[in-house]
Amino acid sequence: MRRVFPILAVLTAVLLSYGLYQALVVAPTETTMGDVQRIFYYHVPSAWTAGVLFFVNFVASIIYLVRRDTRADALAVASAEVGVVFCTIVLVTGPIWARPVWGIWWTWDLRLTLTLVLWLIYVSYLLLRRFSTSGQTPVIAAVLAIFGTLDIPLVYFSIWFFRTQHPQPVIGGGGSIDPRMLHAFFVNLIAFTCFGALVCWSRYRLEVLRREVEETQALESLLEVRGSR
Amino acid sequence: MSYLYAAYILTWVIHIAYLGGLARRYMRLRKEIEELAKK
Numbered sequence: 001m002r003r004v005f006p007i008l009a010v011l012t013a014v015l016l017s018y019g020l021y022q023a024l025v026v027a028p029t030e031t032t033m034g035d036v037q038r039i040f041y042y043h044v045p046s047a048w049t050a051g052v053l054f055f056v057n058f059v060a061s062i063i064y065l066v067r068r069d070t071r072a073d074a075l076a077v078a079s080a081e082v083g084v085v086f087c088t089i090v091l092v093t094g095p096i097w098a099r100p101v102w103g104i105w106w107t108w109d110l111r112l113t114l115t116l117v118l119w120l121i122y123v124s125y126l127l128l129r130r131f132s133t134s135g136q137t138p139v140i141a142a143v144l145a146i147f148g149t150l151d152i153p154l155v156y157f158s159i160w161f162f163r164t165q166h167p168q169p170v171i172g173g174g175g176s177i178d179p180r181m182l183h184a185f186f187v188n189l190i191a192f193t194c195f196g197a198l199v200c201w202s203r204y205r206l207e208v209l210r211r212e213v214e215e216t217q218a219l220e221s222l223l224e225v226r227g228s229r
Numbered sequence: 230m231s232y233l234y235a236a237y238i239l240t241w242v243i244h245i246a247y248l249g250g251l252a253r254r255y256m257r258l259r260k261e262i263e264e265l266a267k268k
Binding site: 020024035036038039042043046082085088089092093096097099100195199202203206209210213216217220 | 258
């Protein structure tokens with residue numbers, strides 16, 4: 001993976017640049033919303049990537065609870081942290097789109113509120129990991145992550161089952177879309193997914209390295225104490 | 230148009246800030262590894 005990583009990073013950078021070009025130049029301007037609709041090409045892929053990363057966190061947390069595998073725990077931490085970054089982007093780009101279209105930055109609409117709750121759950125997860133010194137922290141965090149994941153289908157289906165202010169899905173929702181818009185959307189979706197996976201992998205490697213250093217430091221101080229006796 | 234640029238710029242500001250934070254954490258770890266190796 002170490003040899004392949006730089007190649008994947010370059011390919012992802014190219015894909016992200018191509019996605020930016022497609023979103024800003026090639027995709028046609030939407031007739032009712034105008035250029036502000038182009039925020040969609042970053043907002044939706046960010047939401048998708050956050051969802052995928054939180055799902056990875058869910059699977060890794062289950063694996064940790066079943067097998068007590070520390071690598072799964074490291075992956076859970078990494079995916080939650082990177083997922084929060086993408087979810088933050090969703091919560092930042094959404095209101096920037098809403099201001100010119102709805103005339104307000106924020107409303108306590110079901111989908112918006114559930115997305116904020118999702119973000120708060122994973123921020124709590126990260127705070128727990130950061131500040132709790134209990135040996136049970138990974139177990140408690142894994143249980144929190146599993147319950148937190150339950151919010152993802154609620155966020156996704158909230159616009160299907162409830163009357164919300166959030167726009168209904170155009171793709172897969174029965175609406176028609178210009179093929180150039182669809183192309184720009186899917187390029188950005190793939191680019192953001194690859195970018196999220198690469199950042200998560202880097203964070204995972206960092207977490208594994210951090211744990212190895214902490215273990216070595218603990219061993220070192222133990223040997224020092226023994227040596228002084 | 231300014232809303233569009235604000236959204237795109239903020240997206241990359243957040244990503245770059247996070248990647249910068251990761252790089253800083255990695256450098257700190259490298260230093261700790263070097264110090265451990267000296268012992």
